[in-house]
Amino acid sequence: MPKIVEVKRTYKYRLYDNREVNRRLHDTINVSGIIWNHITALRKRYYRRFHTHLSSNELQKHTSHLRMKTKRFAFWKMVGSQALQDICQRHDAAYTRFFNKDGGLPRFKKVKKYTSFTLKKAGWKLETDTHQRGGQKHRKWTGHVNILGAEYKFVKHRPMQGDMKTLTVKRDAAQRLWVCFSVVEKISLEDATSTGQIGGFDFGLKTFLTTNSGTQLDAPEFFKQDLPRFRAIQRRVSKKDKGSQNQIKGQKHLARRHIRIADKRRDFHFQLAHQLCNRYD
Numbered sequence: 001m002p003k004i005v006e007v008k009r010t011y012k013y014r015l016y017d018n019r020e021v022n023r024r025l026h027d028t029i030n031v032s033g034i035i036w037n038h039i040t041a042l043r044k045r046y047y048r049r050f051h052t053h054l055s056s057n058e059l060q061k062h063t064s065h066l067r068m069k070t071k072r073f074a075f076w077k078m079v080g081s082q083a084l085q086d087i088c089q090r091h092d093a094a095y096t097r098f099f100n101k102d103g104g105l106p107r108f109k110k111v112k113k114y115t116s117f118t119l120k121k122a123g124w125k126l127e128t129d130t131h132q133r134g135g136q137k138h139r140k141w142t143g144h145v146n147i148l149g150a151e152y153k154f155v156k157h158r159p160m161q162g163d164m165k166t167l168t169v170k171r172d173a174a175q176r177l178w179v180c181f182s183v184v185e186k187i188s189l190e191d192a193t194s195t196g197q198i199g200g201f202d203f204g205l206k207t208f209l210t211t212n213s214g215t216q217l218d219a220p221e222f223f224k225q226d227l228p229r230f231r232a233i234q235r236r237v238s239k240k241d242k243g244s245q246n247q248i249k250g251q252k253h254l255a256r257r258h259i260r261i262a263d264k265r266r267d268f269h270f271q272l273a274h275q276l277c278n279r280y281d
Contacts, residue, residue, distance in 0.1 A: 036106075
């Protein structure tokens with residue numbers, strides 16, 4: 001009888017490109033970065049003065065008071081209360097890892113490089129009125145999600161299952177927006193057929209993988225393959241006027257190339273792991 005287990009999964013979908021509609025999400029991420037920097041400065045000043053650290057609950061109460069009771073920080077209302085709590089909790093978790101010698105102190109971050117905000121149970125709602133777009137040969141499914149009072153469309157390339165827990169809006173280096181649904185899903189572990197093969201593997205620098213039988217697998221070196229193209233793009237970007245729209249477009253183009261290389265590398269790792277799992281016990 002197959003065993004039923006609960007696993008945590010994240011379904012990631014890309015939002016449709018709409019500069020006017022998605023501007024609010026970009027602003028919300030920027031405000032989240034401002035809140036992170038404010039909390040970082042607050043904790044540093046508090047420790048210098050009192051030689052102790054603020055707890056997560058104290059941070060949440062303080063930031064909630066600033067958000068609701070002061071005019072100076074009224075723009076923080078753009079970020080939902082759930083997202084504000086999540087920022088405080090992640091900041092406190094970073095301090096906990098530092099005290100456990102598992103990482104460094106939380107640092108100030110450039111607002112334009114801040115990447116995400118997370119909503120838990122409140123502030124978002126997944127709409128059910130998805131509709132099919134395109135012809136029979138090229139099918140795209142459009143999903144609708146309400147985030148902080150506004151509706152957004154995303155490319156629903158696969159269905160979601162399980163109990164949804166949180167929603168995270170992410171911004172990558174190319175300024176594209178992604179919506180990530182964290183779910184708890186029950187899956188069935190069926191009895192796998194045995195291959196009778198046992199393998200040992202060694203990862204190296206010059207050779208990506210060496211098996212116990214002596215077979216060697218070289219690294220694909222995706223970045224090296226695309227290096228001439230990277231150099232050409234970088235030369236053009238370096239000649240643009242600093243701060244101009246042409247320079248910004250060139251930087252986004254360069255970021256997309258880096259993301260493409262990272263996707264190729266990740267896909268290679270997953271495919272290789274899948275092949276090894278099918279071949280060996």
